[in-house]
Structure formats: C-alpha cells, structure tokens
Amino acid sequence: MVTVKDVASLAGVSTATVSRVLNGYPNVSDETAARVTRAVAQLGYRPNRVARSLRVQTSQAIGVIIPDIQNNFFVSIVRGIEDVAIAHNHILLLCNTDDHPAREENYVDLLLGEGIAGLIICASDEKQSSVPVRRVIEQAVPVVALDRALSDLEVDTVLTDNVAASREATEYLIARGHQRIGVIAGPDYLTPGRERRQGYEQALAAHGIPLDPALIRVTDFRPSQAREEARALLDLPKPPTGLLVCSGLMTVEVLRELKVRHLDPMRDLALVAFDDTVLSRCLCPDFPLIMQSTYELGHTAAELLFERMRDTEKPARTVRFETGLMERSELA
Amino acid sequence: MVTVKDVASLAGVSTATVSRVLNGYPNVSDETAARVTRAVAQLGYRPNRVARSLRVQTSQAIGVIIPDIQNNFFVSIVRGIEDVAIAHNHILLLCNTDDHPAREENYVDLLLGEGIAGLIICASDEKQSSVPVRRVIEQAVPVVALDRALSDLEVDTVLTDNVAASREATEYLIARGHQRIGVIAGPDYLTPGRERRQGYEQALAAHGIPLDPALIRVTDFRPSQAREEARALLDLPKPPTGLLVCSGLMTVEVLRELKVRHLDPMRDLALVAFDDTVLSRCLCPDFPLIMQSTYELGHTAAELLFERMRDTEKPARTVRFETGLMERSELA
DNA sequence: GATCTCAGTGTAATCGTTTACATTGTGCAT
DNA sequence: ATGCACAATGTAAACGATTACACTGAGATC
Structure with missing residues (x-):
C-alpha cells in the first residue's frame, strides 16, 4: 500500500506538507504543491480513509437506516440520499432493519463504532428508536429523522404532510x-x-x-x-x-x-x-x-444532514413535503 | 468516548488483556475475563471499529456495487447479502452506479480507501469493470462477481443459468x-x-x-x-x-x-x-x-465471499442458479 | 542593523485498537 | 536446588493519516 510517507519522500517534502496539499490548505508554495501532486499521480496514491477517520474522529460515511429495503418507497429515498452523499465524497452505510427495533439498535451501535459522520434514520418505532438514537446525539453525531419523527428528540426532521x-x-x-x-x-x-x-x-x-x-x-x-x-x-x-x-x-x-x-x-x-x-x-x-416526493425526501434529508455537520448550533428544523393526488390517466 | 484504556484501568488490567478478552483469545484466566466483561458492561464500552480497522488493515465492512438500486432484482440480492453480513458482524457499504463505469470506478477506489474486507459487484460492463476490480484483487481484497461475470479475472462468480x-x-x-x-x-x-x-x-x-x-x-x-x-x-x-x-x-x-x-x-x-x-x-x-432466485444469489455470493476471506488459496468457483418458468396462476 | 511578521515547511504527537515480544510466576521434571 | 515449560499478563510499537507546535529565512519596519 502506498502511503503519504511514500509520496512525501518522492516529492522530497514532509508528510505534513503532503497532507496540506491534499486537503487544500493555503500555506503551500505552488511549486511544492505541484511536486506533491505529481508524486501522488505517479504513485497512484489513494488516501487511506480509515486512518483519516481515526485521526479526525469521524469517517466520511453516513449511516442510513431504513425499515424495509424491499419497499420501493425507501429505496427511492436512499437514491436521493446517495446522490448528495457522493457529491460530498461520502459513502453510505445502508442498514435494513425489517422493522425490528432490536436489529435497529444493533445497527446504531455498529454505525457508531464506524464513526459515521451522520445518521439518517427512518425509525421502526418513534419511541423505541429514540433510545439508541439518543446515544448517537450524545456522541455529537448529527441525525436526521426521515419520514418518521422521533419522540422527545431535538433533531432535524423531514416528513410528508x-x-x-x-x-x-x-x-x-x-x-x-x-x-x-x-x-x-x-x-x-x-x-x-x-x-x-x-x-x-x-x-x-x-x-x-x-x-x-x-x-x-x-x-x-x-x-x-x-x-x-x-x-x-x-x-x-x-x-x-x-x-x-x-x-x-x-x-x-x-x-x-x-x-x-x-x-x-x-x-x-x-x-x-x-x-x-x-x-x-x-x-x-x-x-x-x-x-410522495420520495427522491426529494431523501435528497433533502441528506442536505440537512450536511448542513448540520457544518453548523451544529442552529435549532433543529422540520421540513414537510406536500403530496399530490394524481389521477392515473396522467401517467400514461 | 470510552476506550479500552478506560476498561483496562477499571478492570485493573492492561489494554492487551482487555483486547484478548474481547476477541476471545484463550490465555486469559476466567477470573480476569469476568472482571473485564464486567467493566465493559459497566462503562457501556463499544469498540472503535475504525481503530481496529486501521490496526488489522481491514474493516468489517463489505462493499456492494450494483448498477441500479431502483431495480428490485438487485435490491433483493442486496437483501440476501445483508443477512449474511450481519451474521458475521459486518456492515454493507452500498454503492449504486446507475450503470456508469466511471461512477463505478470512483466507488471502487472509495471502497478500497475504506479498507473493505471484501467486494461483491454486479458489474456495469464485463470488460470495463475489470480494470478497477483488478486493483482490488491486487490489494488482496476478496471479490465476488454477481449476476455478471468479469472478463479475464479469476474471481468467485455467482450467476443465473x-x-x-x-x-x-x-x-x-x-x-x-x-x-x-x-x-x-x-x-x-x-x-x-x-x-x-x-x-x-x-x-x-x-x-x-x-x-x-x-x-x-x-x-x-x-x-x-x-x-x-x-x-x-x-x-x-x-x-x-x-x-x-x-x-x-x-x-x-x-x-x-x-x-x-x-x-x-x-x-x-x-x-x-x-x-x-x-x-x-x-x-x-x-x-x-x-x-430467478434473487435472494439466494445474494446470499450465496456473500457466503462465498466470507469463505474466501478465510481461505484465499483455493481456486475460484462459479455457481450457477437454475431458474423456474412459472405460470402466473401458481402465484395466486 | 535589530526586531518583527509571516509564509512555508518540518517534527512529532495523536487517534484507539491489536499484537509481537518481554516478563512474571507457578508447577514439574531432573 | 536448578532449569524448563507454559499459562497469564504487561509493555510498547505499530497501522496511516492529521495537526499543534516549532522552526527557518526573507522582507518590512523602525
């Protein structure tokens, strides 16, 4: 595996400088940056996201918990989440609970162990789900409740009207x-x-x-x-x-x-x-x-989540999506 | 965050011993093991999977790449994979490529960076997909091709007949x-x-x-x-x-x-x-x-993957699933 | 020319595990 | 008694990134 050390020695700089270039810090001379960039390309270096996660104490993965992956409704939501995630260079940890609070709780703990950057959850039970989710909030990991509210929790929420x-x-x-x-x-x-x-x-x-x-x-x-x-x-x-x-x-x-x-x-x-x-x-x-605007539900939930990662302070918001009653003839 | 250090000091042992207890190593006295177990419970300790992944150089996540998450066929496969994964305490990194080889390649590199323990892929293109997948194999990460073979690669493969x-x-x-x-x-x-x-x-x-x-x-x-x-x-x-x-x-x-x-x-x-x-x-x-036996396709692919993680040596296998022609009246 | 500022870079600690190696102590064979 | 084997445990070095802090030297200011 090629590491930042290899890049550093090829470029004739320290690992700190390599990291600075890779993460777009300002105080690097153009000439050095170019050398590093070249070394990265030459070695085919890919950063180790695990090491990064450990150091910065949060991974570039977001947890998604849904009650039924066979239900197109939720899949369409996931689709919306994914597009936002990928735009932010994040990846999805998808968990299907089959509506079992126990399985859900297990997944929440697994996800916490993975150091997820955020969690989007379609709860299996408003009350029961609140218990494990509270642990997530205590770890300062942002949470968005999707399609189903969470009892007694101050979290961003995306719902249908x-x-x-x-x-x-x-x-x-x-x-x-x-x-x-x-x-x-x-x-x-x-x-x-x-x-x-x-x-x-x-x-x-x-x-x-x-x-x-x-x-x-x-x-x-x-x-x-x-x-x-x-x-x-x-x-x-x-x-x-x-x-x-x-x-x-x-x-x-x-x-x-x-x-x-x-x-x-x-x-x-x-x-x-x-x-x-x-x-x-x-x-x-x-x-x-x-x-229902399923894709938009997911998309919006994800956007809310990423906003929340940037600003943990602002008060929790709830977004409601309107529905449309559609006569089937309109569908062709 | 509560770490092994906290557990160790509460139990009055070293971190090494805690780790040994947690991972079921034999050379620990029953009495010590009990003390550690008690400390774990008391502190609500959950191992940090990121740190573990970094140290052992492989995470407890498996990458799943599918071409279309909106297609029930693939979702049903994922369902089969998930059940096996969870039984092994693994988690799914689900990636949807929309049949774009470029998006697929991006995802493969992301997954490699995540240190996945294995990859299950429904390729978007037998030939083009082989290129990034080859990188995965070079990193000694087990791969299973699912529903779609991969050109010129010696990997376990699960197909329909x-x-x-x-x-x-x-x-x-x-x-x-x-x-x-x-x-x-x-x-x-x-x-x-x-x-x-x-x-x-x-x-x-x-x-x-x-x-x-x-x-x-x-x-x-x-x-x-x-x-x-x-x-x-x-x-x-x-x-x-x-x-x-x-x-x-x-x-x-x-x-x-x-x-x-x-x-x-x-x-x-x-x-x-x-x-x-x-x-x-x-x-x-x-x-x-x-x-088609979609759930079984996924289930089998996952089992093959976990077998492969245990034994990287044995020759690659191909499993074919038979189909059944079903008159709809049988469905009720 | 002494001092200060600051851009550019390096050194080394750190994140939380696992594990190679070292250490201890006990029982047993000699 | 001595040495050996081995079970039980501890010490400390990894894993690969980020980043606080320190350092250097060049230009600006007085």
Whole structure:
C-alpha cells in the first residue's frame, strides 16, 4: 500500500506538507504543491480513509437506516440520499432493519463504532428508536429523522404532510358521493400511520360524516396484515363503498384481494392509495394515487444532514413535503 | 468516548488483556475475563471499529456495487447479502452506479480507501469493470462477481443459468405453436444479455426455426430503450406472435406499449419474461415468468465471499442458479 | 542593523485498537 | 536446588493519516 510517507519522500517534502496539499490548505508554495501532486499521480496514491477517520474522529460515511429495503418507497429515498452523499465524497452505510427495533439498535451501535459522520434514520418505532438514537446525539453525531419523527428528540426532521394528503384523498372520495369510506392505516407509533388516520378523520368530520370504528383498520404497515383487514372490510354486513389505503405495499395486497373477489378497484369499490411505487408503472387499474416526493425526501434529508455537520448550533428544523393526488390517466 | 484504556484501568488490567478478552483469545484466566466483561458492561464500552480497522488493515465492512438500486432484482440480492453480513458482524457499504463505469470506478477506489474486507459487484460492463476490480484483487481484497461475470479475472462468480432459462422460455413458446418469436435482449457486454440471447437462439435452432435478425432486439437493459424496441417489433410488417423479454424492468415498458395498442399480453402476443419483480405482485396479466432466485444469489455470493476471506488459496468457483418458468396462476 | 511578521515547511504527537515480544510466576521434571 | 515449560499478563510499537507546535529565512519596519 502506498502511503503519504511514500509520496512525501518522492516529492522530497514532509508528510505534513503532503497532507496540506491534499486537503487544500493555503500555506503551500505552488511549486511544492505541484511536486506533491505529481508524486501522488505517479504513485497512484489513494488516501487511506480509515486512518483519516481515526485521526479526525469521524469517517466520511453516513449511516442510513431504513425499515424495509424491499419497499420501493425507501429505496427511492436512499437514491436521493446517495446522490448528495457522493457529491460530498461520502459513502453510505445502508442498514435494513425489517422493522425490528432490536436489529435497529444493533445497527446504531455498529454505525457508531464506524464513526459515521451522520445518521439518517427512518425509525421502526418513534419511541423505541429514540433510545439508541439518543446515544448517537450524545456522541455529537448529527441525525436526521426521515419520514418518521422521533419522540422527545431535538433533531432535524423531514416528513410528508400526511394529514393534508390523507384529508385530500378522503375528500376526493366524499366529493364523489361516498359516505361509507374505509381506511387501512398504519400504526399509531409511526408518524405516517398516526397522521394519515388523522387526515381521514378530519375530512369525515369536516363533512359531518360520523366515524364508524368498524371502517378504521389499524395495521403495522406490513402487507400480510393489510390483506386480512381488506377481507374484514369487504366481509362487513355493510361494506364501505370507498377505501383509503395508507401505503403502497398494503395496496398491492388489497388489490389482490379485490381480484380474487372479482371486484374492480374503481367501479365496485372506489380506491385511493398512497405511493406511486410498484403499482403505477405496471398498468394496473386507474384509481388515483397520493404521490410522495420520495427522491426529494431523501435528497433533502441528506442536505440537512450536511448542513448540520457544518453548523451544529442552529435549532433543529422540520421540513414537510406536500403530496399530490394524481389521477392515473396522467401517467400514461 | 470510552476506550479500552478506560476498561483496562477499571478492570485493573492492561489494554492487551482487555483486547484478548474481547476477541476471545484463550490465555486469559476466567477470573480476569469476568472482571473485564464486567467493566465493559459497566462503562457501556463499544469498540472503535475504525481503530481496529486501521490496526488489522481491514474493516468489517463489505462493499456492494450494483448498477441500479431502483431495480428490485438487485435490491433483493442486496437483501440476501445483508443477512449474511450481519451474521458475521459486518456492515454493507452500498454503492449504486446507475450503470456508469466511471461512477463505478470512483466507488471502487472509495471502497478500497475504506479498507473493505471484501467486494461483491454486479458489474456495469464485463470488460470495463475489470480494470478497477483488478486493483482490488491486487490489494488482496476478496471479490465476488454477481449476476455478471468479469472478463479475464479469476474471481468467485455467482450467476443465473441464463442460457437454460432463455432456452426453456423460448421452447415454451415454440411448444405453443409460435414460430415467429421476438426477443428483447440485453447488451453483449453483460453476461445475462449475451447468454439469454444465446439460449433463445439455441432453442430456435433446436427446432429448425431460422433466425430472423429483425426479431432480435439488443438493448442496454434500460427500460426506455425497451419501449422503442417493442414498438419496432410491433410495427414490423409481419410482427412476432411470441415475445421473450429479458428483464423485469423492460417488461414493464413492453406491457405499457401493449396497453396503448390495446393488445393483450397473452391472447394477442404470447409474452414470456424474466423476473418476478414488480410485476408478479401487482395483478397484471398472467403471462409466464422466468423466476430467478434473487435472494439466494445474494446470499450465496456473500457466503462465498466470507469463505474466501478465510481461505484465499483455493481456486475460484462459479455457481450457477437454475431458474423456474412459472405460470402466473401458481402465484395466486 | 535589530526586531518583527509571516509564509512555508518540518517534527512529532495523536487517534484507539491489536499484537509481537518481554516478563512474571507457578508447577514439574531432573 | 536448578532449569524448563507454559499459562497469564504487561509493555510498547505499530497501522496511516492529521495537526499543534516549532522552526527557518526573507522582507518590512523602525
């Protein structure tokens, strides 16, 4: 391995000077800098990022924790993060928790050991996730909460405006004459779960439609449970005529259940669902979708993180992204 | 930050002994080991992986390079890799190249700087990718080529049996009476591109059907181009009656084109396509799919990598995974 | 010409581990 | 008793970068 020592001796300078040239410090004569640059090229020197990390006590890696790498929603977010990271010469340590707080905690400690420069986390549980994340903050490592807030922590946060999105979707159904509207929502311990149900409830309230607990199905966001809830809803003595499904993966299961029952997602049951992922691209029925800016979510979270690395002082910010209700015909 | 020094002084031993306990060396008395373990717990000590990496000259991270993180096929592979990595207390450095050899090369050097313990790569170009990967091998860092072979390199390789898969699919169409069978294939510089076309050609040859160059469309695997090729095929004076599409993402585009033309992917044009991803779960038409064991591809690649870390001597191995042609009705 | 400033560079400590080598002490064979 | 083997532990040198601090010499200031 070629080290800064080798470069130094070839260029006839000290390692300190080499380091100064490489890191763009001002007090180096042009002539010396040129010699060093030449030596670097000649030897094919690549800095050892591990040694650097040890010395400066922070690596050029940022930790990314997501609950489900198979879910296109999160992958698209990661894509947004990556583009920012690479622009800053940073690299991603990607961790997939499968929604297990224990696995998440393990990963957080691993990442701390890696000396990450920052952490972006889509928490598996607002409360439980706060515990390990607090350790990260105590180490003065910047954190951004993404898609899901963290309880009792002062961190930068990037979210979708879930309440508005859900309210708009519900009102879309109401405007089309539906009064019995079901919702398959996420769990209360996650921001999108809780807030989307709130938006649904707000819309009904605003139009004087009474809440029917039988129509509100709270899941853990996992597809299998969504299937069951869809069955339960359809098997009601008086099933809903409209349905709001609060995540892309759950929507797939709902569609499958509809298919089995030979029901059309627009004629037989007015469907509105969150997320473009998977569905929009595959020519499935044309029910409307609530589009989230996934790539931008990730991109913004990463930008916030890098800003935070530069300035640790300014107060924590929360960014909310608006959604758009999109009729499928617009997609071609 | 709590270090081995802190642990050592609390336990009343030297740092060497702490390290020995932590790494399970034999020559430590039970009594001392217990004291150290207690001190570790008491202080909440977590080893600094960066320092360790610097000293032992290899980190507990493995680099994973994929061409498209938005493609479920690769994500599923990553999922398989991750499970093995975590079992070995390793972490993933995930890099997405968007099929750009330049971006890939940049990432390889970044990963080398991170002192990765191993690299798993789905190359963007068999030949071009070999250049940076050769540098990795020269540093004695184990490499596994995944889904795509690497030219002129002696590395462990995990592949799908593309020729057989493609032959089987084509014969499926032939058995149903099709003689004019089109193929939308991938590029020759990638293993799956080249081999799948070969399988197609073998099947035709075996049944005495002459090759028609107009029916063979070679793309770069990117969806947009697939759309164009689909158009070209359908616009032929004598369009094909059967069609083999060689990747999941391309298939989506083909389906969209069919949709626009109000053609049914089974009645109007017998379609067979690679990959479960995206499509199978979304209740699209029931044409048959060639199923690849994506998770197992990743899992096996990772296992091969860890074996290789233990034994750098044994000759490079190539593992081929069989595919299954699946009628969609089997999926429910 | 003595002093000061400062650009340009070098010396060496440092980051937190692991590990080669040295040291100690105990039990056992001679 | 002497020496040896060996288990248990300690000392200190790495790993490869960054950086605080020291140094040099040339020009500016008085």
